[in-house]
Amino acid sequence: MNCIELRNVVKKYGKVTALNNVSFTIECGEKVALLGPNGAGKSTTLKLIVGLLRPDNGEVLVKGLDPFSTKARGIIGYLPEDASPYLMLTVRENLEYIASLRGVNNVKDKVDKLLDFLALRQYEKNRVMSLSRGNRQKLALALALIHDPEILLLDEPLNYLDIPTQERVISLLNSMTNATMLVSTHIMSIARRLASKVIVLSNGQVVWQGNISDLKKFGEENEPIESIVARLMESVK
Template structure:
């Protein structure tokens, strides 16, 4: 569905080139996103995520290499089929109302049954009660939900979200996650490109994560198993002789230093974890708590950036890992 071959993008004219002032935002990007895939875009500030998104939307063209969406140039694909897009910054005429904005987007997008679709997404995204409110009076969260509603009005095969849940509270982030899963189930060919600060949310939404740094792809991470580190957990238990029983259910379990009934354990998958916990319970051990360690994406993101990028990118990767996200 999406294909990039040796794509480079530079900004600046001929004089900037002579002066050595041209900025290379992307440098030799080659990617393929097949139909039915959700991919996350992660990376430090200046990694090239926004430039890549603009290329996919057809807003700009590459300096070198080829970009295709659905076998077509991105601009041609967007004009013929449309691309659902949630930008990182929502900018709308302040005098528009919520309903007026959605009516306008439905008309511009030639949406079938526009009134029904507008009503549906206003209800789903909690906008019906503020339908007559002007854009200038919207909170950041309401404005973000309006942007999500406009992206969902038409039946598109490709959706691109650039910090699409920024400004939403945890409840609405979870609701949007469910809506995206429903959107994908409605058509198995649909492709979601999801750029986010929140690495843990990327893990929940996407099957693959593309780690960008300094205009290059540093790593493509499979988030659904196969190639990543085995998930690790902190297990707290009660019961006599608990250590021996934990080790029987979780071979290789390591005691947490200074804590008599806490262990670091590993499980290859959620199903494997369930079976091992069941075996532990059958041995008479009371499980007090089990908490996952830092997610696979966060671990590999920090390792990939720190091992291959410049000192500035390494420092930002370390900060992102500590905060659980990235710019």
């Protein structure tokens, strides 16, 4: 079954076309990277899937449903690129509030587990406005995971995290074998560690998709994504 499907999607911001006739499908249980340079349309794609934007043309489906439906929104966990938890609430209050909205059982146990795993326990009584960017990112990830979503949409999930925390997050995400995951990133090494398939976006269009192992022939993982995309474009001419 397809968990995510885009059919000939077009999205414009005024005169700027962010997505131009984008189509792809992601089967339930797949781990997929949405790879491309800054400005390629990755964040716009995730916002369409989570129901923050509507396409100007085409169709977006989440398990066959309109992303704006209550049922679709209930099965998605979303980490935006510039996450902004409730600044005046404490870390724990943010987690407990979102957990209550999501209908989570055993809220205290679930919150405690995430606080400990993401090394946020010492900040649980601190207001979010006082946190570093790294700790805000960890909280935003915890908020996306609090209800054990079927589908995870993660926009640059390792931003602002130190190396040990990155490794813990990668381990956690890889352990979620039943979840469908779409990870947006401009770094090939992150895509390789979190996904088995990849969709490459450039200038609002899908320029390549397939197994991530097949992408290696177009460049090394430490190369700038712009160089890899240039080789991809040459290969399809």
